[in-house]
Amino acid sequence: MADEALLSAKNLVKRFGGLAAVNDVSVDLWRGRIHAVIGPNGAGKSTLTNLLSGDLPPTTGSIRLGDQDITGRSPERISRAGLGRSYQKTNIFLPFTVWENVRLASQSRAQHAASWLRRATGHAGTNERAEKAIVLAGLERRRDAVAGTISHGEQRQLEIAMTLATEPQVLLLDEPLAGMGTAEAERMVALLKRLKEAHAIMLVEHDMDAVFALADRLTVMVNGQVIASGTPEQIRHDAGVQAAYLGEEEH
Amino acid sequence: MSAAKSHLEVLPRSLQLLLVLGVIALAAFPFVGTEFYASMMARMMILAIFAMSLDLLQGVTGLVSLGHAAFFGIGGYFLSLVSSDSGTVSLWWTLPGAVLASAFFAAVIGFFVVRTHGIYFIMVTMAFAQMLFYLVFDNKEIGLLGLSLRLGGSDGVYINLKPDAALFDLENKKVFYFFTLGCLLAVYLFLRRVLWSPFGRVLAGIRVNEHRMRALGYGTFGYKLAAFTLGGGIAGLAGYLWGAQTGFINPELMGFHMSAHAIMMVILGGMGNFAGAIVGAFAFEYLLHLFKDLPDIGGFRAGKHWQLWMGLFIVLVVAFAPRGLLGLAERVLRGKEKHHG
Amino acid sequence: MDFSNFLLQLLNSVQYGLLLFMLAAGLTLIFGIMGVVNLAHGSFYMLGAYLAWSLSSMSGSLTVAILLGSVLAIAFGLLLERVLFRHFYHRDHLDQVLLTFGLIYVFEEMRSILWGDDVHGVNIPAALGASIPLTDHLSYPVYRLFMSGVCIALALALYFLISKTRLGMKIRAGAFNHDMTEALGINIKRIHAIVFAIGVGLATIAGMIAAPVSSVYPNMGSQVLIMCFVVVVIGGIGSVRGALISALLVGTVDTFGKVLLPQVAGMLVYMLMAAVLLWKPEGLFKQ
Numbered sequence: 009m010a011d012e013a014l015l016s017a018k019n020l021v022k023r024f025g026g027l028a029a030v031n032d033v034s035v036d037l038w039r040g041r042i043h044a045v046i047g048p049n050g051a052g053k054s055t056l057t058n059l060l061s062g063d064l065p066p067t068t069g070s071i072r073l074g075d076q077d078i079t080g081r082s083p084e085r086i087s088r089a090g091l092g093r094s095y096q097k098t099n100i101f102l103p104f105t106v107w108e109n110v111r112l113a114s115q116s117r118a119q120h121a122a123s124w125l126r127r128a129t130g131h132a133g134t135n136e137r138a139e140k141a142i143v144l145a146g147l148e149r150r151r152d153a154v155a156g157t158i159s160h161g162e163q164r165q166l167e168i169a170m171t172l173a174t175e176p177q178v179l180l181l182d183e184p185l186a187g188m189g190t191a192e193a194e195r196m197v198a199l200l201k202r203l204k205e206a207h208a209i210m211l212v213e214h215d216m217d218a219v220f221a222l223a224d225r226l227t228v229m230v231n232g233q234v235i236a237s238g239t240p241e242q243i244r245h246d247a248g249v250q251a252a253y254l255g256e257e258e259h
Numbered sequence: 260m261s262a263a264k265s266h267l268e269v270l271p272r273s274l275q276l277l278l279v280l281g282v283i284a285l286a287a288f289p290f291v292g293t294e295f296y297a298s299m300m301a302r303m304m305i306l307a308i309f310a311m312s313l314d315l316l317q318g319v320t321g322l323v324s325l326g327h328a329a330f331f332g333i334g335g336y337f338l339s340l341v342s343s344d345s346g347t348v349s350l351w352w353t354l355p356g357a358v359l360a361s362a363f364f365a366a367v368i369g370f371f372v373v374r375t376h377g378i379y380f381i382m383v384t385m386a387f388a389q390m391l392f393y394l395v396f397d398n399k400e401i402g403l404l405g406l407s408l409r410l411g412g413s414d415g416v417y418i419n420l421k422p423d424a425a426l427f428d429l430e431n432k433k434v435f436y437f438f439t440l441g442c443l444l445a446v447y448l449f450l451r452r453v454l455w456s457p458f459g460r461v462l463a464g465i466r467v468n469e470h471r472m473r474a475l476g477y478g479t480f481g482y483k484l485a486a487f488t489l490g491g492g493i494a495g496l497a498g499y500l501w502g503a504q505t506g507f508i509n510p511e512l513m514g515f516h517m518s519a520h521a522i523m524m525v526i527l528g529g530m531g532n533f534a535g536a537i538v539g540a541f542a543f544e545y546l547l548h549l550f551k552d553l554p555d556i557g558g559f560r561a562g563k564h565w566q567l568w569m570g571l572f573i574v575l576v577v578a579f580a581p582r583g584l585l586g587l588a589e590r591v592l593r594g595k596e597k598h599h600g
Numbered sequence: 601m602d603f604s605n606f607l608l609q610l611l612n613s614v615q616y617g618l619l620l621f622m623l624a625a626g627l628t629l630i631f632g633i634m635g636v637v638n639l640a641h642g643s644f645y646m647l648g649a650y651l652a653w654s655l656s657s658m659s660g661s662l663t664v665a666i667l668l669g670s671v672l673a674i675a676f677g678l679l680l681e682r683v684l685f686r687h688f689y690h691r692d693h694l695d696q697v698l699l700t701f702g703l704i705y706v707f708e709e710m711r712s713i714l715w716g717d718d719v720h721g722v723n724i725p726a727a728l729g730a731s732i733p734l735t736d737h738l739s740y741p742v743y744r745l746f747m748s749g750v751c752i753a754l755a756l757a758l759y760f761l762i763s764k765t766r767l768g769m770k771i772r773a774g775a776f777n778h779d780m781t782e783a784l785g786i787n788i789k790r791i792h793a794i795v796f797a798i799g800v801g802l803a804t805i806a807g808m809i810a811a812p813v814s815s816v817y818p819n820m821g822s823q824v825l826i827m828c829f830v831v832v833v834i835g836g837i838g839s840v841r842g843a844l845i846s847a848l849l850v851g852t853v854d855t856f857g858k859v860l861l862p863q864v865a866g867m868l869v870y871m872l873m874a875a876v877l878l879w880k881p882e883g884l885f886k887q
Contacts, residue, residue: 061474087476099474101467112464116476121457122485128457174475323694371874374881378637378693378837382829383877389826390870397866515822519701526698564712570705577698578687 326388334498365491415509617851648807836883
């Protein structure tokens with residue numbers, strides 16, 4: 009597809025005091041493609057995700073979402089512009105039911121989100137969006153369970169469902185497979201494959217099987233910098249990457 | 260679709276029944292009790308409205324304000340400023356006026372304090388409320404926009420004529436009692452409606468996980484400010500009623516002790532469902548009177564030192580019963596329901 | 601405003617600011633290291649004042665009163681920390697606010713039972729009773745200079761303790777990473793007790809040295825508490841340096857405000873706080 013990248017981040021730098029956690033990183037995300045970002049712990053992947061989602065402002069660099077410049081914007085404005093993000097550390101509403109978690113996420117896109125007097129659960133548009141997201145994430149049978157009581161894998165699914173309920177164009181997924189067993193991980197990989205078509209996805213992951221099964225492009229970060237970027241095949245055979253990261257993984 | 264079940268938002272049937280019985284008892288009271296006690300009950304109902312307004316902030320949204328009494332006081336002072344000894348003022352513009360005045364102050368103060376979080380929020384709400392407290396405490400009157408406003412200073416102000424309702428006579432104690440009860444029910448039903456509205460769900464979400472709410476696209480600052488303003492307005496309604504009922508407004512009504520008492524009422528009853536605030540207000544006030552009326556024990560004036568008992572009580576409740584009376588009741592009743600299954 | 605008057609107000613500003621610092625430093629340290637907010641902090645100030653009065657009445661000497669009172673207050677603080685506050689550290693802020701609010705009531709009543717409800721004065725020791733001439737028209741009370749001196753000495757001691765000693769290093773480590781410090785074998789419980797004792801000690805000594813100037817009366821704790829909160833909010837919670845700068849700022853604004861703009865004097869400090877909050881919602885020197 010020769011169309012414009014949905015998300016385009018150029019020369020992002022994030023400094024904390026003297027330390028550059030992210031140092032001159034650029035990333036482009038296209039609809040229909042999964043772009044995986046990998047690297048050892050401390051490589052700056054989480055910081056990069058935070059820069060893109062607005063949780064942290066970049067020291068220098070720019071981020072464009074569609075035709076809007078979103079550099080330095082607040083997380084809520086970036087979300088409304090069409091970017092959805094899931095978290096490495098499960099960031100859901102534990103005391104609410106699965107359904108309410110997703111419904112609340114979906115409500116953010118409704119015109120009446122601030123209405124004081126109607127009943128929240130009755131709005132058709134919000135409910136439809138939430139229903140779609142729950143089905144896509146495979147949680148229909150768990151909708152009435154309290155989020156704090158479901159399994160870890162189901163909570164990770166809920167993470168994704170909530171992100172999907174805001175109908176974003178771009179998805180930033182931060183270690184969606186973290187802590188999952190084999191069966192759960194397979195389900196999640198299948199889900200991500202289904203999502204690819206309609207979204208531009210950036211995937212931060214440590215699970216190399218999943219990464220090579222899913223990624224159309226890979227970026228490898230070490231110590232805040234990009235040391236290689238390309239197709240999975242190219243990365244697999246890149247000597248620098250093998251030395252810095254994959255080589256250690258294979259032991 | 261099941262409703263969100265958290266923080267005791269949904270009351271079990273048996274508890275709901277108890278509360279309905281409570282309302283019936285309240286309605287019957289003026290006919291069976293003395294005028295003195297009916298007045299006391301009216302004041303407790305007014306404090307219950309005040310407590311509910313704080314529950315919206317604290318129980319629902321998670322904003323712990325140590326300065327909420329400021330808005331209660333503003334409602335009362337508004338009434339004192341528009342009243343005069345020469346003639347009555349109409350309820351129908353002064354009551355909305357008090358609500359709007361308190362809401363206005365809440366919006367302005369909220370604009371500064373809602374941007375803070377956690378312990379900062381607690382401290383700055385206390386600080387701004389103290390600022391208003393000192394404003395009225397230190398000034399017998401102040402000039403504003405060419406007008407001279409009589410604030411009364413530390414002595415307070417008297418309100419000698421109740422507002423004129425035209426359709427009914429508020430000087431009649433029974434009528435005033437039922438008007439207060441009507442306000443209590445109206446505020447309760449309104450707030451329950453808000454709780455289950457889209458707006459209310461956002462506030463609950465902010466309490467549970469504000470960070471995620473922002474990531475989902477909600478402008479949480481605006482929602483919190485709206486809640487703070489609404490809570491302030493309702494507190495102003497309570498303050499207005501207090502001024503009308505007692506005929507006397509003084510700076511202590513805006514002070515930090517009053518704010519802390521309100522927090523205690525909400526905690527004591529059980530947060531987040533408004534019924535708890537009502538129960539807590541009644542329970543707290545009842546306890547206060549109990550402690551103040553304690554007899555002298557062997558030369559030790561237990562009643563004079565009521566603050567000691569109240570302080571110990573507060574420490575014990577917070578240490579051992581954080582979900583308050585309704586939380587305890589819910590546990591007991593749920594236990595019973597299980598057995599009768 | 602002529603120079604003498606300006607100098608007078610400046611000296612008063614510094615003296616008031618330093619006193620506020622003593623209180624704010626304790627509050628901010630206790631919050632920064634143990635994460636607990638203590639509404640009853642003002643009660644220690646009151647305790648100090650009442651101790652100064654009763655011990656100096658009994659012994660005839662303010663100096664003895666201050667020395668003995670400090671020891672008693674620190675012992676009391678250590679007891680409180682061990683028996684009560686230690687259990688609050690993990691509770692959320694709402695609970696801490698209420699628990700310590702309940703304590704305010706308890707402390708007020710204990711004060712009422714032990715010492716009664718009357719207002720008392722404390723005499724300035726003869727040695728410090730003079731005034732030194734600063735300009736042709738202005739003499740400044742030696743006692744107020746003494747107060748500032750004590751505050752500065754304690755501030756320096758605190759600075760030395762925190763930055764230059766091993767204990768200070770452990771304290772800073774405890775604030776930075778609680779669990780790690782514990783894992784390294786440092787007795788975090790003892791650190792907490794010491795920090796709490798320092799906080800209590802500073803507040804109590806402030807009350808003791810202020811007693812001759814401000815008198816000793818019920819509820820004096822609540823009044824000073826609110827100023828203390830304003831100082832901590834402006835300075836930034838957890839920052840002792842912030843507390844110092846903020847306290848001096850607040851002292852100056854309040855003192856000069858009362859002289860230059862008496863109508864709005866009471867509100868000026870809060871307007872300052874509002875302005876700071878707009879610019880930096882977490883204080884000037886947030887950690």
